[in-house]
Amino acid sequence: MFERLRDIIVKYVEVKAETITPESRFMEDLGFTSFDFMSMLGELEDEFDVEVDEQEAANIRTVGEAVAYLEKLSQA
Amino acid sequence: MECKTIREIVTGAAERFGDGDAVRYKAGKDKIEAKSYIQLKEDSERFAAALNTLGELGRHIALTGPTSYRWLTAYLGITGCGSVAVPLDVSLPAAEMCELLDRADATVFVFDEQRADVAAMAREKCPKLKYLISMQKGEAQDGVESFDRLLAAETPGFEREADPDALCTIMFTSGTTGKSKGVMLTQRNLAQNATCLDMRIPERTVLLTVLPIHHAYCLSMDILKGLSLGSIICINDSLLRVAKNIKLFEPNVILMVPLMIETLAKKLEEAALLPAAVVKAKVFGRQFHTIFSGGAYLNPAYIDLFARYGITILQGYGMTECSPVISTNLSWCVKKESVGRLMPNCEAKTVDGELWVRGGSVMMGYYGMPEETAETLHDGWLATGDLGYVDEEGYVFLTGRKKNLIITANGENVSPEELENRLGEQRLVQEILVRENADGVIEAEIFPDYDYAKKKRIADITAALQQLIDDYNAGAPAYKKIYSLKVRETEFEKTPSKKIKRY
Numbered sequence: 001m002f003e004r005l006r007d008i009i010v011k012y013v014e015v016k017a018e019t020i021t022p023e024s025r026f027m028e029d030l031g032f033t034s035f036d037f038m039s040m041l042g043e044l045e046d047e048f049d050v051e052v053d054e055q056e057a058a059n060i061r062t063v064g065e066a067v068a069y070l071e072k073l074s075q076a
Numbered sequence: 077m078e079c080k081t082i083r084e085i086v087t088g089a090a091e092r093f094g095d096g097d098a099v100r101y102k103a104g105k106d107k108i109e110a111k112s113y114i115q116l117k118e119d120s121e122r123f124a125a126a127l128n129t130l131g132e133l134g135r136h137i138a139l140t141g142p143t144s145y146r147w148l149t150a151y152l153g154i155t156g157c158g159s160v161a162v163p164l165d166v167s168l169p170a171a172e173m174c175e176l177l178d179r180a181d182a183t184v185f186v187f188d189e190q191r192a193d194v195a196a197m198a199r200e201k202c203p204k205l206k207y208l209i210s211m212q213k214g215e216a217q218d219g220v221e222s223f224d225r226l227l228a229a230e231t232p233g234f235e236r237e238a239d240p241d242a243l244c245t246i247m248f249t250s251g252t253t254g255k256s257k258g259v260m261l262t263q264r265n266l267a268q269n270a271t272c273l274d275m276r277i278p279e280r281t282v283l284l285t286v287l288p289i290h291h292a293y294c295l296s297m298d299i300l301k302g303l304s305l306g307s308i309i310c311i312n313d314s315l316l317r318v319a320k321n322i323k324l325f326e327p328n329v330i331l332m333v334p335l336m337i338e339t340l341a342k343k344l345e346e347a348a349l350l351p352a353a354v355v356k357a358k359v360f361g362r363q364f365h366t367i368f369s370g371g372a373y374l375n376p377a378y379i380d381l382f383a384r385y386g387i388t389i390l391q392g393y394g395m396t397e398c399s400p401v402i403s404t405n406l407s408w409c410v411k412k413e414s415v416g417r418l419m420p421n422c423e424a425k426t427v428d429g430e431l432w433v434r435g436g437s438v439m440m441g442y443y444g445m446p447e448e449t450a451e452t453l454h455d456g457w458l459a460t461g462d463l464g465y466v467d468e469e470g471y472v473f474l475t476g477r478k479k480n481l482i483i484t485a486n487g488e489n490v491s492p493e494e495l496e497n498r499l500g501e502q503r504l505v506q507e508i509l510v511r512e513n514a515d516g517v518i519e520a521e522i523f524p525d526y527d528y529a530k531k532k533r534i535a536d537i538t539a540a541l542q543q544l545i546d547d548y549n550a551g552a553p554a555y556k557k558i559y560s561l562k563v564r565e566t567e568f569e570k571t572p573s574k575k576i577k578r579y
Contacts, residue, residue: 011346012339027517028559033485035335036342038315045316054314055190058554 001067008043009063012036022064030063048074077304079271080240081263083156085304090117093306096280099145100325101311108324111145113306116152118232123153125234126226127184130207133236136181136246138162140173141188143289143311146211146223148299150186155245155263158238162246162258163290167553170194174201180246180258180443186211186223195220240264246443247292249396249489258443259292259396269399269437270300272421275406277329279306282363284327286312286336291487292400293370297331319343319359326361333371335486337378337389344385356385366407370394371487373474376412392416393472397458399437403472414471424466425457431464431472432457482512488555490518495548495556502544503528504537507568509576510558519560520545523567538563 006020013031026032032040041052050073060066079085089098093113103109111119127133137154139161141147154161162180164173166188173194177185178201185205187195189212198205199219209221216222238244244263248256283302287294302309310325312318318336340359347355356364367382370392379389392404393415402424405416418424422435438458441449452459461481464474482490492510499520500508506525513519524537534540542561549557568576 012342031515033335033339033516034554035315035339035486039319039339042314042316042319046320052316054316057316 001071002063004047005044005063005067005070008040008047012040020063022062022067024063025061026063026066027061044070050074077271079267079304081238081267082152082244082300083238085267085271085300086117086120086152086156089113089303089306093280096306097308098303099148099309099311101145102313102321102324106324113303116145116149116303119149119227120152120156121232121234122227122230123150123223124157124159124236125230125232127154127157127159128234128236129226129230130184132159132184132207133157134159135183136160136162137184137186138164138177138180138182139186140164140166140168140191140194140290141186141211142166142190142313143285143294144188144211145311147188147289149227150211150223151295151299156238157234157236158242160243160246162248163295164248165288165290165553166191167288169551169553170197171201174198176248176256176258177202177205180248183207184209188212238263240267243440245295247290247295247396255494257445257448260440260443261292261399262440265399265437265439266296266300268421269401269419270296271304272436273401273404273419275404276408277305277307280308281305281329282308282310282325282327283329283331284310284312284318284321284325285331286315286318287331287333287371291371292396293394293487294331296400297368297370322360322364326363328363329366329368330364331368331370333485333487334369334374334378335372335484337367337369337374337382338485341378341381344381352385356387360385360387366390368392368404370401370404372483372485379412390416393474395460397439397452397460398422398433399439401437402433402460411471414467414473416472417470418466418472424472426465427457427459429463431460431462431466431474433460434458482510482518484512484518484555485516486555490556495520495558499544499548504534504540504544507564507576509568509578511578513560515560517559518557519562520558521562521564521568523564 006017010017015030024030026037041057045052048070090113095112097110098113098116100108100110137159139150151161162182170193174197177198184207186209195208209223211223213222240263243260245261246258248258285298312321343359367389369389374391382389388407390405392401394400394402403416403418422433424433434457462474466472495510496508499505504524505522507523509521522541529537545558
């Protein structure tokens with residue numbers, strides 16, 4: 001899951017995949033804008049075949065939190 | 077055709093476009109529902125009639141929610157019968173929304189169920205409020221009316237002429253004082269702004285509305301202008317799904333803020349090796365041709381980039397106080413570095429470097445704030461707070477922002493003083509400056525009270541300050557969150573009057 005997410009992240013921001021860790025914060029460390037982030041969530045919906053809740057997603061700050069959230073959704 | 081009232085726009089469109097789709101929206105995954113121009117007119121008349129039945133005609137009616145058919149029905153119903161609509165940002169914290177409800181003297185609150193928390197709090201905190209109306213509840217219960225029930229009890233055809241120069245909408249905008257201001261707009265302000273310029277947009281153009289509906293830019297351009305042209309207004313259900321909804325609704329036109337354009341530019345560049353026509357068809361669909369941009373500054377490089385894909389970006393300029401469009405570029409007359417030509421109902425002059433405008437779209441003033449109104453309106457001239465000038469052909473050029481206001485890339489206004497005041501209440505914070513840093517994120521630079529830290533045995537001052545910011549962020553809307561912290565060893569440089577030097 002982490003690797004798949006990492007491959008998608010690098011399409012939105014200019015960072016090297018190997019520098020992304022579960023602790024990386026989307027806005028502060030990776031340079032996401034809020035709209036980049038929302039657009040990526042839309043792509044994740046397709047990629048992982050889940051329905052993301054906008055409000056819950058707003059609390060996600062790190063890559064690790066996003067992985068945990070996606071895992072929770074895919075198990076549901 | 078220039079209109080004087082919002083009802084004129086709605087009835088004119090119903091006559092011309094009748095059973096044609098006015099609004100399309102998603103009803104479940106990949107399923108589209110539609111309402112016609114006649115349905116929209118009749119449902120808005122039903123809502124006006126419901127306000128009459130409740131005895132609330134002419135009062136201030138607040139509404140909040142994401143863009144929806146019901147939201148539009150309510151807004152057009154309220155303004156169609158001469159009542160005053162108060163659209164509120166659906167993402168505001170509950171306490172802040174209650175404060176605005178109270179300050180706007182709202183007697184009715186129409187809300188989307190996702191903000192049931194506000195409705196519950198408003199019962200306690202807003203004594204002027206008489207009715208709560210839920211947009212989703214099927215039946216009235218626990219003192220909350222059902223929007224659908226109220227409509228079902230009425231018949232269409234309710235008429236009550238609205239005075240073109242009467243107050244029609246109060247829109248809250250944040251200002252430099254930190255306290256958000258209620259911009260008072262008349263029927264004529266809004267109707268004229270939406271209809272006075274022929275932009276040569278063909279009738280029945282399909283547009284996708286993606287911006288928040290409480291923004292003047294979205295309300296005027298997407299909705300009022302869209303309706304006046306018989307457009308098919310498609311509602312984007314979430315910013316998560318813009319790309320998906322472009323494929324679903326196949327729009328010709330989208331109104332955007334620069335932030336969105338920047339993200340879409342990355343999508344285009346990602347596939348730069350493929351032929352332009354293929355990329356454009358994949359990202360936007362073949363039918364797509366125009367993006368209107370406003371709300372913040374757009375780097376002109378994006379205009380060239382999108383042009384390579386056959387997409388025209390038309391940049392405009394405006395502010396809520398001017399209903400909101402002041403100038404716009406048009407496909408047949410563009411000056412790339414300019415924010416477009418003045419609207420035909422608007423004249424401009426430069427006073428001490430600042431752009432002032434006058435005309436049919438300039439607001440009445442700020443609700444309940446005579447001092448702030450007097451600072452901004454001078455004999456009918458609106459001081460925009462922007463530094464700029466107009467050339468001999470009527471094109472507007474902006475050179476900077478007079479005030480310190482931070483305008484984020486998605487067009488939200490953040491008053492640094494407001495954030496400074498909030499964090500400055502903390503004992504550990506001796507001096508603070510909030511600004512937009514070079515990366516475009518909101519940054520707080522803090523000079524901590526080192527004596528206090530010593531007394532309280534705070535070893536890691538940076539961590540303690542970060543904690544204060546995290547606590548503040550937890551209760552702040554996304555656009556007001558602080559994403560960067562700088563800790564100072566020395567005091568800030570001050571002006572003679574002991575104010576921190578901003579620049």
